[in-house]
Amino acid sequence: MSEKHNIIPVWFFVGVLFLVYGVLILGSGIAEWSHPPNTVLADLHAPVWWGALLIVLGVVYCGAFRPRQ
Amino acid sequence: MTAILGMLETGRLVRLSAVDLAIVIFYFALVLGIGFYLKGFAKTGEDFFLAGREMTAWVAGLAFVSANLGSLELLGWAGNAYQYGILAAHWYWIGAIPAMVFLGLVMMPFYYISKTHSVPGYLQLRYGSAASGLSAVTFAIMTILMSGVNMYAMAVVMKVVLGWDINFSMWVSSLTVGVYVAAGGLFSAIFNEVLQFFLIWFGALLIPILGLYETGGWKGMVERIQQNFPGQDFTHMWGPMHSFSSNPMGIHWTGIVFGLAAVQSMGYWTTDFLVVQRVLSAKDIRSAKMAPIIGSFFKMAVPLIVILPGLLGLAVLPMHLVPNSPHLPPGQHSYDEVLPLMLVRYCGPGLLGLGVTALVAGFMAGMAGNVSAFATVWTYDIYRPFLKKNAPDQHYVSMGRWCTIIGLFISIGTAYLAMRSESLMDYVQALFGFFIAPLFGTVLLGMLWKRVTKAGGFWGLLAGTLTSITLFLLMKASPHWVAIFALSPEAKGLAQAMYQSLWSCTTCVVVTILVTLVTKPRPDEELRGLVYSLTDVAKEKHASLLHKPVFWGITAMALLVILQIIFW
Numbered sequence: 132m133s134e135k136h137n138i139i140p141v142w143f144f145v146g147v148l149f150l151v152y153g154v155l156i157l158g159s160g161i162a163e164w165s166h167p168p169n170t171v172l173a174d175l176h177a178p179v180w181w182g183a184l185l186i187v188l189g190v191v192y193c194g195a196f197r198p199r200q
Numbered sequence: 201m202t203a204i205l206g207m208l209e210t211g212r213l214v215r216l217s218a219v220d221l222a223i224v225i226f227y228f229a230l231v232l233g234i235g236f237y238l239k240g241f242a243k244t245g246e247d248f249f250l251a252g253r254e255m256t257a258w259v260a261g262l263a264f265v266s267a268n269l270g271s272l273e274l275l276g277w278a279g280n281a282y283q284y285g286i287l288a289a290h291w292y293w294i295g296a297i298p299a300m301v302f303l304g305l306v307m308m309p310f311y312y313i314s315k316t317h318s319v320p321g322y323l324q325l326r327y328g329s330a331a332s333g334l335s336a337v338t339f340a341i342m343t344i345l346m347s348g349v350n351m352y353a354m355a356v357v358m359k360v361v362l363g364w365d366i367n368f369s370m371w372v373s374s375l376t377v378g379v380y381v382a383a384g385g386l387f388s389a390i391f392n393e394v395l396q397f398f399l400i401w402f403g404a405l406l407i408p409i410l411g412l413y414e415t416g417g418w419k420g421m422v423e424r425i426q427q428n429f430p431g432q433d434f435t436h437m438w439g440p441m442h443s444f445s446s447n448p449m450g451i452h453w454t455g456i457v458f459g460l461a462a463v464q465s466m467g468y469w470t471t472d473f474l475v476v477q478r479v480l481s482a483k484d485i486r487s488a489k490m491a492p493i494i495g496s497f498f499k500m501a502v503p504l505i506v507i508l509p510g511l512l513g514l515a516v517l518p519m520h521l522v523p524n525s526p527h528l529p530p531g532q533h534s535y536d537e538v539l540p541l542m543l544v545r546y547c548g549p550g551l552l553g554l555g556v557t558a559l560v561a562g563f564m565a566g567m568a569g570n571v572s573a574f575a576t577v578w579t580y581d582i583y584r585p586f587l588k589k590n591a592p593d594q595h596y597v598s599m600g601r602w603c604t605i606i607g608l609f610i611s612i613g614t615a616y617l618a619m620r621s622e623s624l625m626d627y628v629q630a631l632f633g634f635f636i637a638p639l640f641g642t643v644l645l646g647m648l649w650k651r652v653t654k655a656g657g658f659w660g661l662l663a664g665t666l667t668s669i670t671l672f673l674l675m676k677a678s679p680h681w682v683a684i685f686a687l688s689p690e691a692k693g694l695a696q697a698m699y700q701s702l703w704s705c706t707t708c709v710v711v712t713i714l715v716t717l718v719t720k721p722r723p724d725e726e727l728r729g730l731v732y733s734l735t736d737v738a739k740e741k742h743a744s745l746l747h748k749p750v751f752w753g754i755t756a757m758a759l760l761v762i763l764q765i766i767f768w
Contacts, residue, residue, distance in 0.1 A: 138241055141394045144234060148395060151226055152554060159219045159550030168548025172410050178550045
C-alpha cells in the first residue's frame with residue numbers, strides 16, 4: 132500500500148482481526164454446542180461456521196500480506 | 201422469544217459474556233496500537249492530512265465508502281427501512297451510485313490535478329477567499345454536528361443493547377478516537393475505516409442470512425410483512441411513488457430523481473470533504489478516479505446489511521416499533537433500535553460481541569472521519585489563510601493534532617444537542633440540505649464553466665445556503681409551507697429535505713449565473729487545471745479495457761439499472 136513510507140499493509144491488520152475473532156467465536160461456538168444460547172435459530176450453531184470462516188480468511192490475509200523486510 | 205421479551209423488560213437487551221468483552225477490548229487495543237504505530241509516519245502536513253497521497257485505489261475506495269458507514273448510517277437507515285420499507289434503499293442506489301461514478305470520471309481530475317488539500321481549498325483556487333471561507337466555516341460546523349450525531353447514535357446502541365451509561369460510552373469511545381487520530385492523522389483514520397468496513401460486514405451479515413432462513417427467503421419475508429402490516433407496500437421501490445400518499449415516506453418520484461439523485465447525493469458524494477478527502481489520498485490520478493468507482497460497487501451491496509435487516513424486522517419482530525423519542529415507555533423500542541434488536545435475536549455469545557464491536561467500530565470510524573476532515577479544513581482553509589500565513593509545515597501539523605482533540609470535545613457537546621432531535625436522520629438530512637446542496641452547484645459550475653466569476657461563486661453559495669435554512673425553518677413552522685415547497689402536505693421529513701436541497705441548489709445556480717453575467721471574468725491563465733475547457737486530463741488510450749475507470753463506471757451504472765428493475 133505504501134511506497135514512500137514502507138508501512139505494514141492495512142490488509143495484514145485485517146487478517147489479524149479476522150484470525151483473533153475467528154478463534155474466539157469458534158471457541159465460543161464449540162463451548163456452547165451442547166447448551167446453545169437462547170436465541171432464534173440457535174440450533175444452526177452459527178458461531179461455529181462463522182468463526183471457522185473468519186479463521187480461514189484471517190490465515191489467508193495474514194499470509195498474503197505479512198510484513199516483509 | 202419469551203426470553204427476548206423478558207430481556208426487553210429489564211431495560212437492556214443482553215449482558216455481554218467474557219468472550220464478547222474480549223472481542224470489544226481487542227478492537228480498542230488494536231486501533232490504539234495501529235494509531236501509535238502510524239504516528240511515526242505522519243510527520244509532514246501531506247502525511248498527516250492526506251495520508252502521504254500514497255493509498256491504492258482499493259484502500260482509498262474502501263475508506264471512501266466506509267467513512268459514510270458509521271453507526272448513524274447503520275442504525276438510522278435500518279430504522280428508516282423499518283419505517284419506510286425498501287424506499288430507503290434509494291439512498292444507497294440512485295442516491296449514491298451515479299454521484300460516485302460522476303465524482304470518479306468527471307470531478308476527481310480537477311481536485312487531483314489542482315493538488316488541493318480540501319474542497320474549500322479548490323474553491324480558494326477557483327473563486328478566492330470569500331467563497332472558500334464561507335464553505336470552510338459551514339463545513340466545519342456541519343462536520344462537528346455530524347460527529348455529535350454519530351456519537352449519540354453509538355451511545356444509544358450501548359444503552360439499548362448493554363445498558364451502559366450514555367455518558368460513559370461517548371467519553372470512552374471518543375477519547376480513543378481522539379488519541380489515534382491525533383497520533384496518525386489521516387493514516388489512522390483510513391486504516392480504521394478499512395478495518396471497520398470488514399467488521400461491519402462480518403458483524404452484520406449474519407442478520408440477513410439467518411433472517412431470510414427464518415422467513416423462508418424473500419418471498420416468505422414479503423408475505424409476513426403483508427400479514428403484519430396489511431394494505432401497506434414496503435417492498436417496492438418505484439411503484440408506490442406515483443403519488444405522495446401512496447407510500448409510507450410521503451414522497452413523489454420527482455423528489456427522489458431531482459431532489460435526491462440530481463442534487464443531494466451529487467452534493468454529498470462529490471463535495472462533502474469528509475468523503476472526498478479519502479479519495480484525495482490516492483497515489484495517482486488513475487487510482488483517484490477508480491477509488492469512488494470501486495466504492496460504488498460496495499455501496500450497492502450495503503442494503504444487504506442495512507435495509508434488509510429493517511425489512512426483516514417488519515416481518516419477524518413480535519412488537520411494532522415506534523417513532524424515535526427520548527421518553528419511550530418501558531418495553532417499547534424506536535425505529536432506530538431495529539438493528540440491535542435483530543442482532544440480539546440471532547446472535548449469542550461471540551457473535552454478539554462481533555456485532556456490538558462492528559457498531560462501535562462504525563461509530564469510531566465515522567467520528568475519526570469527521571474529526572480528521574475538520575482538522576484539515578480548520579488548519580488549511582481557516583487557520584492558514586485567515587489567521588497565520590506562511591508558518592512552517594510542522595506548525596500546521598501540530599495545529600492539526602490539537603484541532604483533532606478540540607474538535608472532539610465540541611462534538612461531545614453537540615451529542616447532547618442531538619438527544620433532543622426527533623429523528624436522527626431527519627436531523628442529518630437537514631444539515632446536508634443547508635450546506636451541501638448549494639455547494640454542489642457552486643463547485644460544478646466552477647469546474648464546467650470558465651466564465652463564472654469570484655463574486656458569482658460567493659453570492660450563489662450564500663444565497664443557496666440561506667434559501668436552504670429559510671425553507672427548513674418555514675417547513676418546520678407550518679404544514680402550509682410544506683405543501684408549497686415540498687409540493688404536498690403529505691411530504692414527511694426525508695421528502696421535505698429532498699425538495700429543500702433541490703430549491704437551494706437551484707437558487708445557488710441561478711444567483712451564480714446572474715451575478716456572473718454582470719461581473720468581470722478571470723483570465724484563462726489563472727484557471728488552468730481548475731476548469732474543464734482549460735485542463736488537460738491524461739487520456740488512458742493504451743490501458744486495457746479492464747484498467748479503464750470509464751468501463752467500471754458504466755458497469756456500475758448498468759448494475760444499478762438492473763437493481764431498479766428487479767425491485768421496481
